[in-house]
Amino acid sequence: MKQIGTGIAITGSGSATPATTLTNDGLSQIVDTSDEWIVSRTGICQRRLAVPAESLAVLAASAGREAIAMAGLEPSDLDLILLATSTPDDLFGTACLVQARLGAIQAVAFDLTAACSGFVFGLVTAAQFIRAGTYRNILLIGADVLSRWVDWSDRRTCVLFGDGAGAVVLQASDRDRLLGFELRSDGTQNSCLNLAYQPQSQSLLEDTLIGQGTFQPITMNGQEVYRFAVRQVPEVIEKALFRANLSVEQVDWLLLHQANQRILDAVATRLKIPPEKVISNLAKYGNTSAASIPLALDEEVRQGTVKPGDRIVASGFGAGLTWGAAVFEWGLK
Incomplete structure (x- = not known):
């Protein structure tokens, strides 16, 4: 039998986007494209781009702060921070940086990677912690800075992506709102959409090779x-x-x-x-x-x-x- 108060309610939301806007006309100065071409094929007119000083953690924390306030909570009320992202500031994880920025001293924090599905996967994951009776207040953030990994000479992809963050607060409730x-x-079908690591062979010893490299553009x-x-x-x-x-x-x-x-x-x-x-x-x-x-x-x-x-x-x-x-x-x- 489900414990009392282990339904899920979504009680707050927040968002954050960079100040810098790149319009389709601006893109047409970078690659061979036009506003008409982009709008007719995608519906996109502009996108927001993070400047070098705007980290993923900054955007994620800003969105999270708005969601916490709408839910009527304090950061110290949070039990868990779940950050859905494919573009962390640190490959070891960025959720803990967000936790520190928010001052959510009681919350455990970790990253979840499922690309553009990340928020929905994160919503279901967060709900299981509440349904199990483990946590009562969870901050779920979806955030990405894809401009870091776009090939700005490829008009098939560079017209599509922008940067931003959004967040919701999930709370334990007597009635379950996740239906x-x-x-x-x-x-x-993995090869259809990639932001892939490409190793380069490096010899450490005569019989010992390792692969070192970097991630390639989308x-x-x-x-x-x-x-x-x-x-x-x-x-x-x-x-x-x-x-x-x-x-x-x-x-x-x-x-x-x-x-x-x-x-x-x-x-x-x-x-x-x-x-x-x-x-x-x-x-x-x-x-x-x-x-x-x-x-x-x-x-x-x-x-x-x-x-x-x-x-x-x-x-x-x-x-x-x-x-x-x-x-x-x-x-x-």
Whole structure:
């Protein structure tokens, strides 16, 4: 039997983006492209880019601070900080740096990597700690600084990505607001989207070789990723809704990873969800990877569009390949 107070409520949100904006017209001065070409293929008009002094930890902590305040908590109330990111400041992990910046002295902190699916995977992971009765107050942050790893001479990829952070607070509740979820992975399609390490052979001794190198810029097979998303995302959403015992018509908002407006439109069409129920802000920020879902959610919450009790189905999809969906009610404890 479930313990009393081990349901999940999502009680606060926050976001942070760098001040520097790169428009499509600006990009056209770097590569052979145009505003019309980018908008027609992606729906993106501009993206935010972190300057060298803007670390992932700074953006993540700023978003987290807003979410904590909205939830009516203090950083010292947190039991766990979970940072979903593929672009840490330190390969050993950045969540502990965020913990220190927030002054969350009671919280354990660790990173989770699932690329653009990271926030949804993180949401489900965080929920298990609450459902088990282990923790009561969790800060989940999705943050990425993909501009560090973009090939700015490749117009197929450099037009897509931006930097940012988004966060939510999950709290233990007598009623469970995470209504259903479904997670998936398929490593056979890993080559479709990569930020890969490339070793270079180095001899230490005559019979001892090691590989030392660095990570290479993002590579992507855009057509395959598009086909994958349009085929798999509606299916995983339907499975999450089935687990929640809900129909598509009972959902107030569709909140997809902000990858490409054509993907958002195609998924909504497949599910027969009207455009007015689809949350989209990628025109302003581009693809911010693990940050995109919580960043878009926070904007709608602060504008009053998403209201307490609204039912949201969120789906992330991307490198791995990974994808998943979660159905939750916003803002009621």
